Amino acid sequence: MIRKNRKKMGARGRRTQPANDSKYQEPELIASISDVRRVIREKQLYDTNGNPELEQVAAFYKIAIRRELLPSLQSGYLRHTKEGWVIGVNVKHPIARQRFTIAHELGHYVMHRNDNGSTDFEDEIFFRATDVSPMEYAANTFAADLLMPDDKVRGEISGGIRDLSVLANKFEVSLEAMRYKVESLGYIIR
Amino acid sequence: MTDYILITKLGTAEIRAMQNMTDEVKHHVTPLIEITRGRKIPSSRKPEPEEWSPFDKFLGQVKEIWRGHDVIVDLTSWEYLSNVTIDKMFDYANGYEKWRTFIEQLDDEACFNSITPCIITNGEDPDFNTNLREQVSALCERFDAIAYRSSIADEMCYKDIETIKDCLNSKQLLFIIDAGYVSSISMGSFYNKISKRIENIKPIIPTNTKIVVSATSFPNNISEIGGRDYDEFVLSEVKLHEQFLGQGIMYSDYGCVNPQRNDGIVMARGWIPRIDVPLSDRVFYCRKRRPKGTHKYSDTYNEVAKMTVAKPNFPIDLNHNWGIQQIRACAGGASPSAQPNFWISVRMSIHVETQVRRICDLECCEAG
Numbered sequence: 001m002i003r004k005n006r007k008k009m010g011a012r013g014r015r016t017q018p019a020n021d022s023k024y025q026e027p028e029l030i031a032s033i034s035d036v037r038r039v040i041r042e043k044q045l046y047d048t049n050g051n052p053e054l055e056q057v058a059a060f061y062k063i064a065i066r067r068e069l070l071p072s073l074q075s076g077y078l079r080h081t082k083e084g085w086v087i088g089v090n091v092k093h094p095i096a097r098q099r100f101t102i103a104h105e106l107g108h109y110v111m112h113r114n115d116n117g118s119t120d121f122e123d124e125i126f127f128r129a130t131d132v133s134p135m136e137y138a139a140n141t142f143a144a145d146l147l148m149p150d151d152k153v154r155g156e157i158s159g160g161i162r163d164l165s166v167l168a169n170k171f172e173v174s175l176e177a178m179r180y181k182v183e184s185l186g187y188i189i190r
Numbered sequence: 191m192t193d194y195i196l197i198t199k200l201g202t203a204e205i206r207a208m209q210n211m212t213d214e215v216k217h218h219v220t221p222l223i224e225i226t227r228g229r230k231i232p233s234s235r236k237p238e239p240e241e242w243s244p245f246d247k248f249l250g251q252v253k254e255i256w257r258g259h260d261v262i263v264d265l266t267s268w269e270y271l272s273n274v275t276i277d278k279m280f281d282y283a284n285g286y287e288k289w290r291t292f293i294e295q296l297d298d299e300a301c302f303n304s305i306t307p308c309i310i311t312n313g314e315d316p317d318f319n320t321n322l323r324e325q326v327s328a329l330c331e332r333f334d335a336i337a338y339r340s341s342i343a344d345e346m347c348y349k350d351i352e353t354i355k356d357c358l359n360s361k362q363l364l365f366i367i368d369a370g371y372v373s374s375i376s377m378g379s380f381y382n383k384i385s386k387r388i389e390n391i392k393p394i395i396p397t398n399t400k401i402v403v404s405a406t407s408f409p410n411n412i413s414e415i416g417g418r419d420y421d422e423f424v425l426s427e428v429k430l431h432e433q434f435l436g437q438g439i440m441y442s443d444y445g446c447v448n449p450q451r452n453d454g455i456v457m458a459r460g461w462i463p464r465i466d467v468p469l470s471d472r473v474f475y476c477r478k479r480r481p482k483g484t485h486k487y488s489d490t491y492n493e494v495a496k497m498t499v500a501k502p503n504f505p506i507d508l509n510h511n512w513g514i515q516q517i518r519a520c521a522g523g524a525s526p527s528a529q530p531n532f533w534i535s536v537r538m539s540i541h542v543e544t545q546v547r548r549i550c551d552l553e554c555c556e557a558g
Contacts, residue, residue, distance in 0.1 A: 031376035
């Protein structure tokens with residue numbers, strides 16, 4: 001059971017970005033989760049559950065996704081190959097975990113890639129074990145925020161969902177991930 | 191107006207830093223005062239519906255600090271830094287009349303040499319352009335200059351500028367491209383977008399418009415990017431400015447403070463004492479955990495301060511600077527404060543003076 005513990009402040013309204021105006025084209029900014037969220041919103045990259053369709057998000061950034069058999073402890077990787085950026089994800093893991101992995105690797109791409117496009121940045125140890133390096137922490141936070149936006153999770157709880165497993169299914173994440181999110185939002189789980 | 195616009199919220203750390211700025215430093219800085227809520231009111235004293243203190247006390251302090259100076263004034267667009275009073279000023283009726291009334295009353299107090307108000311917008315306005323026009327026209331009747339703060343994340347500025355420029359009535363426009371937090375990794379991406387925006391906007395703005403680029407690179411959580419005991423990172427706002435040199439672009443930053451405020455977060459397990467020292471184009475820090483079983487922070491801060499002043503890159507030509515004085519005093523055994531908030535003030539104090547020097551040196555080079 002989740003108990004409400006927070007209150008949201010007022011709004012300024014959200015203006016709709018103009019459709020691609022060829023007169024004032026600007027390059028895409030890929031620097032933070034806000035940029036990714038904006039792309040998802042503007043391009044309507046949602047799945048049938050209303051959650052981010054990660055394959056389409058990756059495709060927008062020209063990142064290929066490969067579902068592969070990897071060692072059990074490895075969730076995935078982010079590599080820059082001669083064909084471009086690739087996210088690998090362990091096909092043996094449950095679907096919810098694979099989603100989190102893709103979001104996690106997307107976080108590495110957004111925040112940690114080397115912008116000169118070289119293969120200097122390549123790391124096959126992007127797996128979520130007990131590794132708590134700053135970059136892993138940041139990528140985990142990115143994934144959690146992308147898949148379980150604070151306002152949406154709060155909205156569902158305020159709307160009456162008090163069962164963690166129902167919430168987890170709704171956002172297509174693992175129970176563990178949802179528990180962590182709900183606690184981080186200040187709710188108390190009994 | 192000076193060549194350095196310092197964006198500052200109404201926070202304790204920022205106000206403390208500004209209170210300790212010398213007149214010489216303030217002479218070279220134009221503050222952009224972003225009006226934000228006060229501190230959270232404890233539950234037992236909470237009146238409904240407001241749960242944040244009014245900003246009047248902090249604004250009062252800012253008025254004293256910057257009395258007689260040129261200032262720019264804006265309302266925060268961060269919803270979590272807002273309160274009911276600020277929200278009400280985003281009421282778009284009659285050309286944002288509530289905001290205009292507030293800024294006009296502030297001007298009537300005559301504590302500043304001049305006020306440049308920022309244009310505010312509300313996306314919920316069904317009559318957006320009409321109210322925007324009315325706001326700009328009214329502000330231009332009263333003030334000699336107005337500012338438009340354009341977030342790099344959205345591209346609404348092109349539409350807005352088309353509306354704004356027809357109402358300026360020859361008054362000056364300050365076009366501020368606000369990049370917010372820019373990490374060193376993402377600097378390239380930001381530079382490309384900012385460059386393109388400048389290229390696109392120059393042909394459509396009045397010729398007397400000043401273009402400003404603002405950014406900050408101090409992370410919200412240093413643990414995410416930095417080493418355990420020591421690390422340094424590049425100041426993206428300075429690197430961006432260097433890339434725009436010679437193009438007439440004004441420099442602006444957030445005083446080495448991350449735009450996101452963490453005052454709502456309770457650090458239940460404490461924090462790691464850390465001291466940051468901004469240099470001309472980078473920041474270094476030293477930090478150390480309290481020994482196990484120790485509750486007091488002051489001894490650890492003394493040790494961290496000693497580590498800091500011992501670093502070869504610790505500034506030796508800023509001994510009069512308040513922030514540097516606090517670090518040296520702490521290294522000598524004094525206990526200026528064990529609150530992280532205090533050390534944010536120290537960092538901001540050193541950073542602003544260092545940037546003033548850098549910009550003045552650049553101007554001398556250009557003039558020479």
